[in-house]
Amino acid sequence: xxxxxxxxxxxxxxxxxxxxxxxxxxxxxxxxxFLPIIISIVISMTEWNGLDKLDIQTLSGSFVGISNxxxxxxxxxxxxxxxxxxxxxxLYIPLVLICSLTIASILNKNMKGIAVLRVLYYIPVLTxxxxxxxxxxxxxxxxxxxxxxxxxxxGVSGPNWLTDKIWAMPAIVLASVWKDMGFYGLFLxxxxxxxxTGYYEAARVDGASASKQFFSxxxxxxxxxxxxxxxxxxxxxFQLFPQVMIMTEGGPNGATQVMVERIxxxxxxxxxxxxxxxxxxxxxxxxxLLTLLQLKLQKRWVHYES
Amino acid sequence: xxHKNKNAVRIILFYLLTFGIAMxxxxxxxxxxxxxxxxxxxxxxIPIEWxxxxxxxxxxxxxxxxxxxxxxxxxxxxxxxxYTVVTILSASxxxxxxxxxxxxYADIIFKLFLASMMIPTQVTLIPLFVIMNKLGLINTxxxxxxxxxxxxxxxxxLVQQMRGIPNDFMEAAKIDGAGxxxxxxxxxxxxxxxxxxxxxxxxxxxxxxxxxWPLLMLSDKTKMTLTxxxxxxxxxxxxxxxxxxxxxxxxxxxxxxxxxxxxxYFKAGLMSGGVKG
Numbered sequence: 001x002x003x004x005x006x007x008x009x010x011x012x013x014x015x016x017x018x019x020x021x022x023x024x025x026x027x028x029x030x031x032x033x034f035l036p037i038i039i040s041i042v043i044s045m046t047e048w049n050g051l052d053k054l055d056i057q058t059l060s061g062s063f064v065g066i067s068n069x070x071x072x073x074x075x076x077x078x079x080x081x082x083x084x085x086x087x088x089x090x091l092y093i094p095l096v097l098i099c100s101l102t103i104a105s106i107l108n109k110n111m112k113g114i115a116v117l118r119v120l121y122y123i124p125v126l127t128x129x130x131x132x133x134x135x136x137x138x139x140x141x142x143x144x145x146x147x148x149x150x151x152x153x154x155g156v157s158g159p160n161w162l163t164d165k166i167w168a169m170p171a172i173v174l175a176s177v178w179k180d181m182g183f184y185g186l187f188l189x190x191x192x193x194x195x196x197t198g199y200y201e202a203a204r205v206d207g208a209s210a211s212k213q214f215f216s217x218x219x220x221x222x223x224x225x226x227x228x229x230x231x232x233x234x235x236x237x238f239q240l241f242p243q244v245m246i247m248t249e250g251g252p253n254g255a256t257q258v259m260v261e262r263i264x265x266x267x268x269x270x271x272x273x274x275x276x277x278x279x280x281x282x283x284x285x286x287x288x289l290l291t292l293l294q295l296k297l298q299k300r301w302v303h304y305e306s
Numbered sequence: 307x308x309h310k311n312k313n314a315v316r317i318i319l320f321y322l323l324t325f326g327i328a329m330x331x332x333x334x335x336x337x338x339x340x341x342x343x344x345x346x347x348x349x350x351x352i353p354i355e356w357x358x359x360x361x362x363x364x365x366x367x368x369x370x371x372x373x374x375x376x377x378x379x380x381x382x383x384x385x386x387x388x389y390t391v392v393t394i395l396s397a398s399x400x401x402x403x404x405x406x407x408x409x410x411y412a413d414i415i416f417k418l419f420l421a422s423m424m425i426p427t428q429v430t431l432i433p434l435f436v437i438m439n440k441l442g443l444i445n446t447x448x449x450x451x452x453x454x455x456x457x458x459x460x461x462x463x464l465v466q467q468m469r470g471i472p473n474d475f476m477e478a479a480k481i482d483g484a485g486x487x488x489x490x491x492x493x494x495x496x497x498x499x500x501x502x503x504x505x506x507x508x509x510x511x512x513x514x515x516x517x518x519w520p521l522l523m524l525s526d527k528t529k530m531t532l533t534x535x536x537x538x539x540x541x542x543x544x545x546x547x548x549x550x551x552x553x554x555x556x557x558x559x560x561x562x563x564x565x566x567x568x569x570x571y572f573k574a575g576l577m578s579g580g581v582k583g
Contacts, residue, residue: 014409017486021403022415024396028456032434033422039433054436099327106324117324119569120331125576126561128515130533131554134540135338138547146337149354178330186576210316239426242517246540260428267432268522280429287426 044068044277051271068278078282081257084169088258089237091173096180096233097226103185108192121182129179133246136175137162140247162248165255172243172256179243180236184229191225192218231294235287259283342366342551349548365552369539375556377528378535382514383560385447385531389454389513390506397460398502402490404461405468406476416465419458427519435522449523450531454513460505463578467501468494500574507568508575511561532557 047062048054072078103121107114124132139145140161148158161171199217208216241260244250250257250265259279267276341349343361369375400419404412434453435444443449471494479489495502520531530538536553543549565572 011410014407015411018403018407018409018412021399021407021486021490024392024455025400025419025461026415028396028453029419029422029458031437032453032456033425033430033458036430036433036437037425039436040429043432043436050432050436054440099330102323102327106320106327109320111320111324117328120328122565122572122576123335123562124331126511126565126572127558128517128533128536128561130515130517130536130540131557134536134547134550134554135334138341138551139334139337141547143352144350144354144547146333146354178334182331183576186573190577239428245517246537263428263431264518267435273432273436277429277432280426280431284426284429288424 040277040280043274044281046274048273049271050267050273062274064274068275069282072275072278072282077257077262080254081259081262084256085238085240085258087169088173088176088240089234091170092176092237093230093233095173096177096184097229099177099181100184100188100229101222101226103181104188104192107185107189121185123182124179125182127179129242130246132175132179133243136171136178136243137247140171140174163252165252168248168252168256172240172247175243175247176240180233184233187229188222188225191222195221227294231291234290234294238283238287238290259286338551338554341547342555344548346546346548349546365548366556369549369553369556373535373539373553374527374530375532375535375553378530378532379556381447381529382532385450385520386510386513388447389451390509392451392454393457393460393509394502394506396455397457397505398464398495398498399490400461401464401468402494404465405471406473406489406494407486416461419461422456423458423462431518431522438523444523445526445529447529450520453519454509457509460509463505464498464501467498471497500571503568504571504574504578507564507571508578510564511572511575514561 042059045063045065045068046059047064047068048059052058052062107118107121127135139147142148142158142160142163145161147161151158159167161167195218199221200213203213203217239260240258241264244256244258244261245264248256250261260283263276263279263283266272266279340356340358342365343363344355344358345360345362345364348355348358348360403409404416438444438449443452475493475497476489479493484492514531515533516531517533517537520534521537524530524534527538536550536557539553540550
């Protein structure tokens with residue numbers, strides 16, 4: 001047998017050996033990932049309603065090309081929904097970064113009682129969004145909720161939060177910051193721990209104040225961690241869903257409608273599967289572009305310790 | 307101000323800040339527990355009762371009697387445990403074949419796995435619904451469990467772990483005449499214990515807390531998971547917050563218990579980036 005033939009035999013033997021180990025994953029990948037991706041692309045170019053039988057005849061009968069995509073991008077609603085997400089991001093990212101950075105700085109100190117806090121901060125992260133949304137809906141209840149009662153103590157009359165067009169999105173941001181700050185705090189904490197304490201000692205010798213140390217040492221050296229958190233937060237922001245669904249259902253008057261909520265509503269309430277599928281691909285493109293953009297920008301403002 | 311005084315002020319400020327943030331975290335939970343111990347009338351009191359004046363466990367009794375909550379707890383445990391076991395088995399087997407058998411196409415397959423992670427779950431939502439419908443699996447447990455067969459992230463995490471295991475371990479076992487399954491089960495799996503533990507805990511948590519997929523799949527009241535039961539409790543008794551808060555607390559308990567015992571793995575799991583915050 002020549003060299004090449006031996007190679008083929010060895011290869012096929014290895015494939016036979018690997019097959020039983022790979023079959024579950026491969027089957028799963030084909031049925032639950034590849035096939036759905038293809039079906040999704042096809043459906044997105046039809047007006048299929050989800051109820052008619054799904055076969056070539058129905059699909060070709062309801063084929064509309066890229067008009068679903070054009071209708072979405074050309075319509076007013078999409079831009080409104082996109083603005084809601086941008087608005088959410090503008091409020092959420094600075095707030096969650098400040099809170100999680102504070103948490104990380106606190107946990108980084110070796111003071112008494114910190115161990116208890118360490119356990120505490122992660123509890124919202126572990127809570128399901130269904131439970132967390134219900135808790136927050138009740139916290140935000142205009143009359144009987146605890147937040148407006150606390151505001152009343154300092155003489156502020158709290159808004160109707162979730163039923164107020166202006167305050168519904170900020171209310172969702174509050175709940176999200178509360179739920180996520182421990183998560184991002186965890187990453188920032190490990191970033192803080194990685195900073196060489198020698199820098200601080202040198203700064204102290206030079207007489208740098210605490211705030212100066214924070215802005216010239218901590219913040220620059222923490223940028224890789226912060227950057228990572230921002231990417232994750234952006235991607236998660238576009239996938240905002242359960243809290244909106246349970247706290248406002250997109251209301252009041254559409255003020256908290258976001259992309260995934262629209263996909264769900266078009267697909268499973270209005271049975272406009274084609275339109276919903278096209279929506280989901282636009283979401284994919286946005287997330288994909290964001291990831292690329294961030295990776296490009298990363299080089300400019302992220303300081304990696306060499 | 308003297309240096310010592312300045313330091314004292316700083317420490318006091320630090321503790322105040324710490325206390326403030328701790329309160330932000332705690333108050334909603336405190337409010338949940340407090341509300342769950344109130345009667346229907348007491349939750350609508352003004353001024354609000356921070357601590358219930360007549361604490362009662364009625365809400366807990368009511369949610370259990372008016373709602374098939376015991377069934378939901380059993381369903382949640384059954385689904386979550388099966389889902390987690392299937393994820394771990396399927397992913398570790400694939401990772402083993404990719405890193406240790408090194409068959410032709412292993413690299414391409416692994417790259418495909420990684421590429422599939424780029425697709426957000428919302429894109430496959432509608433077609434997956436269609437596929438489950440075709441397979442006649444809607445409203446059955448397998449519809450929620452089967453997607454665990456392919457979890458690209460789990461494979462990715464385990465491939466990284468297994469790459470670090472020297473091949474000498476395998477060669478030694480091979481010389482002793484061990485087959486591939488023996489090597490996988492007896493040599494490689496024990497060496498990836500901590501990655502497996504991390505993955506087990508995060509998968510468990512994700513599946514337990516999952517909302518959208520089970521919501522689409524399971525509409526039958528007797529098949530619901532605890533999260534769905536809580537959701538439908540919300541649909542039925544949307545304003546009876548004493549019941550909703552009792553239900554929320556019950557749904558949180560299992561994860562809290564696991565967290566208490568396996569903090570280390572929870573953190574490792576969150577840090578691995580596999581769980582969406």
